[in-house]
Amino acid sequence: MCELVNLSDCSEMPILLCSQCCIMRSMATNERIDHLERLLEVVRGLTTAPDLESFLQTVINEATELTNSELSSILEYDETAEELRFLAMHWFQRDLLRPMGVPLEGSAAGWVYRRGQPLMIQDTKMDQRHFKVVDRVTRHETHSLVAVPLMVRGEVVGVLEALNKKDNAHYTEEDLTILETLGALAAQAMQNVALQRKVRATAIELAELERLKTDFIAIASHELRTPLGLILGHATFLRETAGADYAEQLDTIIRNATKLKEIVENLSDVDNVQTGAARVRNQKVSLVKIVEDVILTFQDEANARNITLKSELGDSPFYLDADEVKLGIALSNLVKNALQFTESGGHVTVKVQEDAGHFKVSVADDGIGISAKDLPRVFERFFQVETHLTRRYGGMGLGLAVAKAMIELHNGRIWVESEEGKGSTFTFLIPAEQTQPFALSSNPFVE
Numbered sequence: 106m107c108e109l110v111n112l113s114d115c116s117e118m119p120i121l122l123c124s125q126c127c128i129m130r131s132m133a134t135n136e137r138i139d140h141l142e143r144l145l146e147v148v149r150g151l152t153t154a155p156d157l158e159s160f161l162q163t164v165i166n167e168a169t170e171l172t173n174s175e176l177s178s179i180l181e182y183d184e185t186a187e188e189l190r191f192l193a194m195h196w197f198q199r200d201l202l203r204p205m206g207v208p209l210e211g212s213a214a215g216w217v218y219r220r221g222q223p224l225m226i227q228d229t230k231m232d233q234r235h236f237k238v239v240d241r242v243t244r245h246e247t248h249s250l251v252a253v254p255l256m257v258r259g260e261v262v263g264v265l266e267a268l269n270k271k272d273n274a275h276y277t278e279e280d281l282t283i284l285e286t287l288g289a290l291a292a293q294a295m296q297n298v299a300l301q302r303k304v305r306a307t308a309i310e311l312a313e314l315e316r317l318k319t320d321f322i323a324i325a326s327h328e329l330r331t332p333l334g335l336i337l338g339h340a341t342f343l344r345e346t347a348g349a350d351y352a353e354q355l356d357t358i359i360r361n362a363t364k365l366k367e368i369v370e371n372l373s374d375v376d377n378v379q380t381g382a383a384r385v386r387n388q389k390v391s392l393v394k395i396v397e398d399v400i401l402t403f404q405d406e407a408n409a410r411n412i413t414l415k416s417e418l419g420d421s422p423f424y425l426d427a428d429e430v431k432l433g434i435a436l437s438n439l440v441k442n443a444l445q446f447t448e449s450g451g452h453v454t455v456k457v458q459e460d461a462g463h464f465k466v467s468v469a470d471d472g473i474g475i476s477a478k479d480l481p482r483v484f485e486r487f488f489q490v491e492t493h494l495t496r497r498y499g500g501m502g503l504g505l506a507v508a509k510a511m512i513e514l515h516n517g518r519i520w521v522e523s524e525e526g527k528g529s530t531f532t533f534l535i536p537a538e539q540t541q542p543f544a545l546s547s548n549p550f551v552e
């Protein structure tokens with residue numbers, strides 16, 4: 106200690122520093138620099154450590170050395186057991202501590218966890234919060250401790266603690282700062298791993314969901330086709346032979362069975378593409394004729410709903426080698442949707458243009474539009490903007506998936522631009538010259 110003034114006075118009056126104080130100050134500065142360098146190395150470990158366990162091991166080693174303690178450990182909250190469990194500890198304590206639980210009540214770590222505040226106990230004999238069982242099990246007596254909460258986005262997930270400051274010294278504010286820094290890094294690493302696990306679990310769930318969709322489509326399209334064919338066949342026969350008595354009821358059966366048939370056809374189209382059974386039967390077709398046929402099919406419905414359905418086709422017939430039926434299905438689904446999601450008095454326009462060796466077909470409406478949030482998902486199988494609870498419109502969420510598959514079978518691509526409340530434009534582009542039909546190596550609906 107300085108003979109003239111004590112060290113703290115020296116720091117306030119640097120001009121009066123004696124040589125001894127100068128040495129002590131420079132030692133303290135060097136020690137701080139060394140601490141910072143070591144903490145920086147731990148920060149680097151966040152991205153370079155091979156796994157969480159080795160990173161947390163580094164954290165407790167540094168916590169022990171930088172606070173000049175005998176031991177350190179990290180405890181994590183176990184939701185099932187509702188207690189803290191040792192997640193990282195020195196190797197010689199591993200077997201003893203791993204099976205142990207530390208209660209939230211009656212332990213220093215529990216106190217830190219529950220309050221989300223740091224704790225320093227300079228003498229455990231004078232403080233009831235220390236959990237003595239761990240000392241008994243490890244045959245190691247705790248004299249003093251410093252512990253900090255591990256926080257992830259404001260929530261406490263565990264505790265980092267250092268035990269027994271060496272040389273009978275007291276823990277200091279600096280020890281606490283070091284432990285808080287290391288605790289923040291440990292919490293960050295734990296959060297990264299938890300997020301990675303979540304992402305992996307979500308990916309597995311998604312893959313399972315896609316598999317269920319594929320299976321459902323395959324089973325439903327096969328199993329419903331035959332009975333539905335029989336219902337329609339017999340109902341049509343009865344309608345023709347049974348006279349006027351049951352005409353109304355039979356018309357209802359036929360109308361509804363026809364709706365079901367459309368759904369089953371959509372399912373079959375998707376199933377064929379999923380299984381690779383879909384074949385493109387190319388022949389020379391006129392795109393203009395396909396558009397005109399589709400418009401004719403929907404004209405009555407548009408008139409009945411007071412929607413202007415028209416085309417802008419230009420003079421060319423736009424010939425190309427393509428599968429007329431499949432392009433017709435794709436376009437029908439787009440026009441059907443455009444009418445379905447447009448209010449009375451609205452407009453639906455189908456346009457065909459040539460664009461750099463491609464034919465571009467667009468279906469524009471001034472209907473309800475699609476929000477930016479839902480836009481990326483509309484081509485997914487079974488996706489519908491409305492949930493089944495609030496649904497005002499019918500459908501199965503397959504029309505656009507089918508349209509996409511049909512266009513991709515022609516080496517084309519399809520996309521949508523839309524603004525909620527203003528309308529949507531669905532556009533597909535197909536090469537004017539078809540080379541090889543699109544080769545499907547796997548289920549194209551699964552990313």
Ligand code: ADP
Binds near residue numbers: 483491
């Ligand atoms: P669905 O057969 O149920 O209509 P689609 O796959 O054809 O299924 O469409 C998926 C969803 O995309 C629809 O439920 C609807 O929410 C939205 N959508 C499709 N076309 C339009 C459109 N022209 N305007 C507004 N929303 C649309």
